[in-house]
Amino acid sequence: xxxxIDPIIDFENVSFKYRAQQExxxxxxxxxxxxxxxxxxxxxxxxxxxxxxxxxxxxIPCSFTGDMSGTLRVDGQEPSKLGVFGMSKIVGTVLQDTxxxxxxxxxxxDIAFALExxxxxxxxMYEKVDSVASKxxxxxxLGNAPGELSGGQKQRVSLxxxxxxxxxxxxxxxxxxxxxxxxxxxxxxxxxxxxxxxDLTVIIIEHRLEDVLHKDVDRVVLMDGGRIIADKTPDExxxxxxxxxxxxxxxxxxxxxxxxxxxxxxxxxxQHIETMNVEPYKETVQKWYHHMPVxxxxxxxxxxxxxxxxxxxxxxxxxxxxxxxxxxKRGEMVALVGKNGAxxxxxxSLICGFNKPxxxxxxxxxxxxxxxxxxxxxxRIGYVMQSPNQMISKPMxxxxxxxxxxxxxxxxxxxxxxxxxxxxxCGLYPFRNWPVSALxxxxxxxxxxxSILIMNPDIxxxxxxxxxxxxxxYTEIMEFLxxxxxxxxxxxxxxxxxxxLMLEYTxxxxxxxxxxxxxxxxxxxxxxxxxxxxxxxxxxxxxxxxALKCGIDDPxxxxxRFIDHDRKNRVAKIDE
Amino acid sequence: MSKLISYEHKNTPIHKLSGFTKLVFFLIWCxxxxxxxxxxxxxxxxxxxxVIYKVSDTKWKQVSAVFTAVMIFMTINLLAIFFFAPYQGxxxxxxxxxxxxxxxxxxxxxxxLFYEFNVFIKYFTVIPAVFIFxxxxxxxxxxxxxxGVGVPYSIAYSLEIALxxxxxxxxxxRKIKNAQEARGIEMSSKGRLMERMKNTVSIIFPxxxxxxxxxxxxxxxxxxxxxxxxxxxxWYSRRPLKAADFAVLAFIVVFFIGSMIIxxxxxxxxxxxxx
Numbered sequence: 001x002x003x004x005i006d007p008i009i010d011f012e013n014v015s016f017k018y019r020a021q022q023e024x025x026x027x028x029x030x031x032x033x034x035x036x037x038x039x040x041x042x043x044x045x046x047x048x049x050x051x052x053x054x055x056x057x058x059x060i061p062c063s064f065t066g067d068m069s070g071t072l073r074v075d076g077q078e079p080s081k082l083g084v085f086g087m088s089k090i091v092g093t094v095l096q097d098t099x100x101x102x103x104x105x106x107x108x109x110d111i112a113f114a115l116e117x118x119x120x121x122x123x124x125m126y127e128k129v130d131s132v133a134s135k136x137x138x139x140x141x142l143g144n145a146p147g148e149l150s151g152g153q154k155q156r157v158s159l160x161x162x163x164x165x166x167x168x169x170x171x172x173x174x175x176x177x178x179x180x181x182x183x184x185x186x187x188x189x190x191x192x193x194x195x196x197x198x199d200l201t202v203i204i205i206e207h208r209l210e211d212v213l214h215k216d217v218d219r220v221v222l223m224d225g226g227r228i229i230a231d232k233t234p235d236e237x238x239x240x241x242x243x244x245x246x247x248x249x250x251x252x253x254x255x256x257x258x259x260x261x262x263x264x265x266x267x268x269x270x271q272h273i274e275t276m277n278v279e280p281y282k283e284t285v286q287k288w289y290h291h292m293p294v295x296x297x298x299x300x301x302x303x304x305x306x307x308x309x310x311x312x313x314x315x316x317x318x319x320x321x322x323x324x325x326x327x328x329k330r331g332e333m334v335a336l337v338g339k340n341g342a343x344x345x346x347x348x349s350l351i352c353g354f355n356k357p358x359x360x361x362x363x364x365x366x367x368x369x370x371x372x373x374x375x376x377x378x379x380r381i382g383y384v385m386q387s388p389n390q391m392i393s394k395p396m397x398x399x400x401x402x403x404x405x406x407x408x409x410x411x412x413x414x415x416x417x418x419x420x421x422x423x424x425x426c427g428l429y430p431f432r433n434w435p436v437s438a439l440x441x442x443x444x445x446x447x448x449x450x451s452i453l454i455m456n457p458d459i460x461x462x463x464x465x466x467x468x469x470x471x472x473x474y475t476e477i478m479e480f481l482x483x484x485x486x487x488x489x490x491x492x493x494x495x496x497x498x499x500x501l502m503l504e505y506t507x508x509x510x511x512x513x514x515x516x517x518x519x520x521x522x523x524x525x526x527x528x529x530x531x532x533x534x535x536x537x538x539x540x541x542x543x544x545x546x547a548l549k550c551g552i553d554d555p556x557x558x559x560x561r562f563i564d565h566d567r568k569n570r571v572a573k574i575d576e
Numbered sequence: 577m578s579k580l581i582s583y584e585h586k587n588t589p590i591h592k593l594s595g596f597t598k599l600v601f602f603l604i605w606c607x608x609x610x611x612x613x614x615x616x617x618x619x620x621x622x623x624x625x626x627v628i629y630k631v632s633d634t635k636w637k638q639v640s641a642v643f644t645a646v647m648i649f650m651t652i653n654l655l656a657i658f659f660f661a662p663y664q665g666x667x668x669x670x671x672x673x674x675x676x677x678x679x680x681x682x683x684x685x686x687x688x689l690f691y692e693f694n695v696f697i698k699y700f701t702v703i704p705a706v707f708i709f710x711x712x713x714x715x716x717x718x719x720x721x722x723x724g725v726g727v728p729y730s731i732a733y734s735l736e737i738a739l740x741x742x743x744x745x746x747x748x749x750r751k752i753k754n755a756q757e758a759r760g761i762e763m764s765s766k767g768r769l770m771e772r773m774k775n776t777v778s779i780i781f782p783x784x785x786x787x788x789x790x791x792x793x794x795x796x797x798x799x800x801x802x803x804x805x806x807x808x809x810x811w812y813s814r815r816p817l818k819a820a821d822f823a824v825l826a827f828i829v830v831f832f833i834g835s836m837i838i839x840x841x842x843x844x845x846x847x848x849x850x851x
Contacts, residue, residue, distance in 0.1 A: 085805040093800050100793030105716045112812035117802040119810050354754040378758030389785045393778035407760045
């Protein structure tokens with residue numbers, strides 16, 4: 001960096017302790033960010049990365065109080081003195097929850113929201129909104145309500161809302177968390193284009209490293225335990241083992257290269273697989289591939305659930321599902337994927353009986369279940385919502401877990417016995433007498449799953465089980481499910497956006513696009529098929545690119561072998 | 577249910593008026609209707625109301641559900657007036673013209689019928705006005721208008737926020753209800769009443785908790801974008817007053833003054849055909 005340029009953001013020995021906590025959350029932070037840079041701040045939950053972001057927009061110390069020491073300057077000003085309002089003119093924050101950030105009733109009004117609060121004359125607002133909208137390709141959507149927009153469009157509106165204020169710094173708080181992979185990729189491209197055209201500095205907080213690195217990043221700041229433990233270029237960082245040691249998932253092609261025993265060096269430009277020089281590693285990877293055991297598909301049992309020719313529409317006009325057919329075998333773990341609005345949730349709601357299909361049959365163990373009520377189906381097909389807070393209705397864990405049996409008139413003593421059994425399986429037994437409110441998010445999630453499992457369902461349908469979770473919590477939830485499957489004879493169907501989840505944990509993937517079943521195959525086949533990925537808004541796995549670049553003729557088999565290897569390693573690590 | 581009475585975007589002269597004009601018109605219109613019992617004015621208002629209803633292109637199905645509910649309530653109200661005060665009309669008009677003997681000492685009188693007829697058309701001057709106002713006024717413009725007539729913007733905006741999140745909360749409610757029903761908590765009419773009331777709690781709590789989470793996010797987002805920073809705030813959706821607005825405003829003021837003069841010139845707000 002040119003020494004004459006002053007940093008736009010300058011942390012000097014900044015520490016911060018929340019009022020309610022014993023330990024400081026940020027410890028002695030020193031960080032300089034220069035105008036025009038694009039910085040990725042990575043770290044697992046609790047690493048202090050969100051706290052760092054809140055210092056920038058002055059939510060700390062203005063909304064979340066605590067003790068702050070050291071000095072922080074943003075554009076020469078101290079955020080704590082300017083306050084949240086003052087900082088909102090310098091730092092524009094795009095929140096993770098784009099639904100929550102969409103405040104007004106239409107796109108145009110939402111972009112204008114901050115301007116309205118500035119009491120800007122109407123004429124100026126019209127001009128500004130028009131110019132921002134054309135930059136973000138929102139011009140045709142200006143009159144639309146939030147309900148009529150896709151996740152990616154909502155995010156562009158959020159971005160428009162902060163761009164309208166002529167901010168100097170754009171701060172993205174986990175921008176990819178709620179988006180399907182292809183839309184996430186487009187967001188990263190959009191951020192990159194904005195940075196090139198406008199006079200901006202961009203800070204992205206995200207743990208989905210591989211997705212952010214789709215476009216060049218100047219530096220990655222890695223945080224753990226409230227400290228900055230690395231501040232390197234992506235090329236340097238990817239060559240070290242710092243990421244994996246600190247609970248951040250490495251890009252898959254990097255993990256595969258490392259697994260093959262390659263020593264990656266920064267001069268091969270490992271930031272993007274497309275432009276990386278893999279020549280030095282080619283031989284090692286090929287050798288490893290031929291050395292690895294051939295991938296074997298899982299042995300599947302008899303058909304448990306069969307869906308035949310399902311058609312559904314809410315209003316009789318727009319067809320949500322058309323002619324969807326598939327089978328699910330007993331004991332399988334299946335992923336249901338597709339872009340937002342492809343009909344995944346609708347399909348689940350038809351299986352659970354929340355809605356009735358217009359045409360088609362759903363069979364469980366060969367019997368048509370159309371005559372069963374929601375309650376009756378609930379005993380065989382368990383449905384777990386995305387957030388445990390949407391399900392938990394009792395204050396105590398035992399009561400919550402036993403609820404499904406209690407309302408079915410099972411005697412109290414048996415409810416208690418079975419609740420204890422299921423709590424043991426779910427690793428929640430030590431907490432059985434705790435109030436639900438004392439649990440962490442991951443534990444609550446387990447409670448919500450336990451309270452379904454107690455009914456002994458044949459199938460468990462999970463809606464986005466890992467959305468918004470970092471690598472560590474993701475692994476916690478997924479390993480929990482793997483363990484459940486070992487102990488209980490339950491078949492698991494997961495609705496998900498997470499390509500890693502489907503690749504690493506599921507046996508089969510059902511791909512839905514515009515209400516039709518596009519593909520029904522092993523995840524490694526789906527994620528190496530460019531055409532299917534494009535149509536279903538999935539993202540082709542970087543393992544595919546790596547395999548091709550290394551001259552391996554069957555990329556899908558390469559992906560499968562690596563995942564087998566990785567899974568085995570992970571299980572070994574957990575057993576330790 | 578979600579689309580009971582809600583704004584629908586159309587291009588009629590009524591839709592084109594500023595929300596401010598419609599709000600002022602609506603308030604004065606209702607005041608006039610509340611004050612006067614002059615049958616001639618009420619009938620005149622009834623005709624004007626019907627014309628506006630037609631011009632605004634309001635569809636019957638947009639308002640029919642609420643209209644039916646109001647009709648039921650009105651019928652009960654008219655019957656109640658008759659049974660509790662069968663001679664209210666006679667008292668007002670100072671005469672008694674019996675038509676028929678009903679029962680006991682209750683007679684059906686022309687005065688009572690005429691009085692209740694007045695009450696009836698009074699309703700019909702106000703109800704269409706409410707409907708038309710709601711279906712032709714963009715909620716954000718309404719918020720802007722409320723702020724324009726002196727309501728603090730924080731209150732005006734909270735109305736807009738409520739409208740913004742009602743569909744989301746309804747959606748959330750439906751999802752939670754389904755999931756809880758699958759767990760065996762009976763919500764449909766099959767369960768007993770007490771049981772159902774108890775079970776409703778199992779939806780309300782999760783709904784409350786997830787709504788609280790949302791409120792947290794929304795209020796942070798609003799603060800980050802400077803809501804509440806200044807004493808005044810401008811509105812993207814406010815429409816400047818045009819010639820048509822001034823004409824409508826002038827008309828309603830003149831109409832109000834005129835109707836008040838006609839109503840009160842004889843010192844009584846009732847028009848008496850029995851003299």
